[in-house]
Amino acid sequence: MGELDRDQIDIRPSPAVAVIGRGRLGGALAAALGAGAPLGRGERPPPGTAAVILAVPDGAIAALAAELAPGPAVGHCAGALALDVLAPHGERFSLHPLMTLTREGAPAPLRGAGAAIAGSTPRAAALATALARRAGLEPFELRDEDRALYHAAASVASNFLITLEAGAERLFALAGVERRHAVPLVRASVENWAALGAADALTGPIARGDVATVERQRAAIATRAPELVAVFDALAGATRELAAR
Numbered sequence: 001m002g003e004l005d006r007d008q009i010d011i012r013p014s015p016a017v018a019v020i021g022r023g024r025l026g027g028a029l030a031a032a033l034g035a036g037a038p039l040g041r042g043e044r045p046p047p048g049t050a051a052v053i054l055a056v057p058d059g060a061i062a063a064l065a066a067e068l069a070p071g072p073a074v075g076h077c078a079g080a081l082a083l084d085v086l087a088p089h090g091e092r093f094s095l096h097p098l099m100t101l102t103r104e105g106a107p108a109p110l111r112g113a114g115a116a117i118a119g120s121t122p123r124a125a126a127l128a129t130a131l132a133r134r135a136g137l138e139p140f141e142l143r144d145e146d147r148a149l150y151h152a153a154a155s156v157a158s159n160f161l162i163t164l165e166a167g168a169e170r171l172f173a174l175a176g177v178e179r180r181h182a183v184p185l186v187r188a189s190v191e192n193w194a195a196l197g198a199a200d201a202l203t204g205p206i207a208r209g210d211v212a213t214v215e216r217q218r219a220a221i222a223t224r225a226p227e228l229v230a231v232f233d234a235l236a237g238a239t240r241e242l243a244a245r
């Protein structure tokens with residue numbers, strides 16, 4: 001292996017990579033990386049560690065980075081943060097799995113997920129890319145100026161979908177229909193979107209141009225769940241725009 005290759009791909013097996021943070025992501029990421037058990041509060045990576053990944057809450061990253069001895073490359077997993085929070089360290093990177101992990105110990109759905117990568121140097125970016133691949137993630141580079149937009153997109157794709165389903169769940173409950181009966185519908189809708197894209201996945205009265213049915217839906221919500229009328233109106237408008245594409 002030549003000098004350049006060695007510089008670019010010096011990712012030795014565990015314990016060359018250490019994960020700090022024993023929460024939802026830390027446990028899953030450490031397991032996926034084969035990095036051994038994640039480190040807890042006050043624990044520090046052993047000598048010879050090439051990269052340290054801080055899987056701690058966003059608000060704790062800067063203080064923890066400042067406490068770490070210089071040497072290894074230091075990375076965080078926060079979609080919303082740039083690399084300046086890791087300021088004391090020369091080789092800084094970010095590896096943000098585009099995935100939702102709801103609780104510690106849950107099956108880790110990291111394999112095959114995307115991962116937004118950034119590095120303070122080409123070497124740090126190459127390191128983050130190699131680590132993402134090692135964890136079974138599919139890396140893509142993210143520019144600092146696009147980070148807030150990217151994180152907003154992730155919130156819309158995941159968090160807002162949950163908020164939307166909470167609204168649907170309420171309406172189903174008011175109609176006496178159990179939540180479990182909606183699950184195949186929701187899964188099929190997401191799979192259709194994944195396979196076909198939004199425009200071709202859209203079905204229902206708005207896609208069919210059935211204005212009278214949509215009016216009846218709106219009137220029922222206004223009577224039985226008025227707190228959801230604003231959401232219904234906003235989404236009906238956005239759905240009309242989608243259907244018109």
Ligand SMILES: NC(=O)c1ccc[n+]([C@@H]2O[C@H](COP(=O)([O-])OP(=O)(O)OC[C@H]3O[C@@H](n4cnc5c(N)ncnc54)[C@H](OP(=O)(O)O)[C@@H]3O)[C@@H](O)[C@H]2O)c1
Pocket residue numbers: 020021022023024025026039040041042054055056057058060064076077078079096097098099100101102
């Ligand atoms: N969960 C997700 O779906 C997800 C997805 C992508 C990216 N992320 C990112 O991953 C990072 C971690 O999120 P998370 O959801 O895994 O958080 P979490 O479940 O709340 O876990 C955070 C862990 O960090 C520990 N911790 C806090 N301060 C520490 C310190 N100074 N030293 C060592 N450990 C410390 C906490 O310990 P205590 O319990 O003692 O406080 C806790 O075990 C965040 O940057 C988040 O944005 C999360």
